[in-house]
Amino acid sequence: MVEWTQEERAIIKDIFSKLNYEDVGPKSLCRVLVVYPWTQRYFASFGHLYSPEVIMANKRIEKHGVVVFRGLEIAVNNMDDIKKTYAELSKLHCEKLHVDPDNFQLLADCITIVIATKFRSVFTPEKQAAWNKFLSVVVSALSRQYF
Numbered sequence: 001m002v003e004w005t006q007e008e009r010a011i012i013k014d015i016f017s018k019l020n021y022e023d024v025g026p027k028s029l030c031r032v033l034v035v036y037p038w039t040q041r042y043f044a045s046f047g048h049l050y051s052p053e054v055i056m057a058n059k060r061i062e063k064h065g066v067v068v069f070r071g072l073e074i075a076v077n078n079m080d081d082i083k084k085t086y087a088e089l090s091k092l093h094c095e096k097l098h099v100d101p102d103n104f105q106l107l108a109d110c111i112t113i114v115i116a117t118k119f120r121s122v123f124t125p126e127k128q129a130a131w132n133k134f135l136s137v138v139v140s141a142l143s144r145q146y147f
């Protein structure tokens, strides 16, 4: 069981309360698709994704970026048992979507870059530490049903 300090809980909830999912969601998903182009294969049904401009303009990608952040919000609201909370989502990514679990960390890294760009100097090392811990738990919970 992951232990959270009151400070960590407060930092993560505070960051989330300031996020506009319509902004950070698409930015994070587009970034992972551009920086790690092999991730595009999972979104083949979303249409052409052959250039950064086309990826940014894709409405289904835009919408899905928001879906990812709504998924993260569920983890924030269930911080004491993210593993159980994500059991079905992990199963879906493993058994139905066949997403290689290494990609979860790549998306987590892109999310952190988008958050850092948004908050700049307010995103202190202490805040990054709490945020990083949260995303690590998310990545581990999403990877859980693969083993």
Ligand code: HNI
Residues within 6 Å of the ligand: 039, 042, 043, 064, 067, 068, 069, 070, 071, 072, 089, 092, 093, 097, 099, 103, 104, 107, 108, 138, 142
């Ligand atoms: Ni992911 C569907 C959350 C990482 C590819 N994903 C979802 C859904 C949520 C979600 C929520 C919707 C589930 C449902 O319909 O019941 N995904 C998350 C989270 C992360 C993540 C929180 C990590 C932070 N997903 C990834 C990664 C990939 C990925 C890294 C591939 C590179 N996800 C998908 C695909 C779908 C999906 C593909 C189905 C999309 C669709 O609508 O067809």
